[in-house]
Amino acid sequence: MNLFMKQSNLLEKFLPIIILSTILISLNNCKDSTSEPEHLFEYNKRVSNSITILENVDVIKISNQIGFIIVNGTTNISESSYLLDKTVKVKDISLSEEAFNKIYLDYKQIEDTLEINIISPENDSKLFVSNLSISIPFNKKLYITKLNEGSYISYLDADVKIETGDFESTIFNVYGSINISSEKGNVTATKSLPENGNCKITSESGNIVVKIPTSTNANVTLKTDAGNLAYNNLIMTVSSSTAKEIKGTINNNEGEIYLFSKNGNIVLEGF
Numbered sequence: 001m002n003l004f005m006k007q008s009n010l011l012e013k014f015l016p017i018i019i020l021s022t023i024l025i026s027l028n029n030c031k032d033s034t035s036e037p038e039h040l041f042e043y044n045k046r047v048s049n050s051i052t053i054l055e056n057v058d059v060i061k062i063s064n065q066i067g068f069i070i071v072n073g074t075t076n077i078s079e080s081s082y083l084l085d086k087t088v089k090v091k092d093i094s095l096s097e098e099a100f101n102k103i104y105l106d107y108k109q110i111e112d113t114l115e116i117n118i119i120s121p122e123n124d125s126k127l128f129v130s131n132l133s134i135s136i137p138f139n140k141k142l143y144i145t146k147l148n149e150g151s152y153i154s155y156l157d158a159d160v161k162i163e164t165g166d167f168e169s170t171i172f173n174v175y176g177s178i179n180i181s182s183e184k185g186n187v188t189a190t191k192s193l194p195e196n197g198n199c200k201i202t203s204e205s206g207n208i209v210v211k212i213p214t215s216t217n218a219n220v221t222l223k224t225d226a227g228n229l230a231y232n233n234l235i236m237t238v239s240s241s242t243a244k245e246i247k248g249t250i251n252n253n254e255g256e257i258y259l260f261s262k263n264g265n266i267v268l269e270g271f
Helices: 002-035 093-100
Strands: 041-052 059-063 069-074 079-090 104-110 113-119 128-137 141-144 151-156 160-163 169-174 178-182 187-191 198-203 208-212 218-224 229-232 236-241 245-250 255-261 266-270
Touching: 041 093, 041 104, 059 128, 069 141, 079 093, 079 104, 113 128, 141 151, 151 160, 160 169, 169 178, 178 187, 187 198, 198 208, 208 255, 218 229, 218 266, 229 245, 255 266
Parallel strands: 059 113, 059 141, 069 128, 069 151, 141 160, 151 169, 160 178, 169 187, 178 198, 187 208, 198 255, 208 266, 218 255, 229 266
Antiparallel strands: 041 079, 079 128, 104 113, 218 245, 236 245
């Protein structure tokens, strides 16, 4: 009887602990079964095609919210060829083609503007990625909309406008005016400024580096709130200079260069 009483007392003493342990084990088992990530496989596919460019097209507007945009100028003024590199993540290769088909290039012309958009499922940027490489007539104006994950633009003899968020923008050998606005993305531009042309680049916190021929003719404004300013290998007549703003003229005042980054660094360099 005494032994029975002792066992009862021990059971009564440890019963709450046993119950709590059982509950915790059950919760952990539930958590493991529901939160374990699904194993996905990555597959890639490249699609090539072309778009006919009508004579009355003056502006080409491009957006790609799930990838990078590469644009190269070409002397072919009647056609735009492109490569679309698709990446999808699915449970099995048998599902990959269906996923690939959810990413495609769509285009339409509205008056003098050809709009090119990469269409993809919404809210699935981790499962769908697609980079666009496209050649466009060198003499067409280009507009890259804010729906992109960075861009590289080269060999255009026309005006370029780029809007971006957190991603990098690079301009190489563009001979028209450029207008670039970014939030956190860095901007690098190597360009020749046309007569009476402009180079306007603004950023919230990205760094800006612009390289121009030493023979460039332009009024210059370099401005920042919290970054550093510098100009190298350029003969500039400085009209005002502080730690936060430099104004001056290179050769004469035919063109305009305005570079502003609120929190980033700015460098203007001659070559």
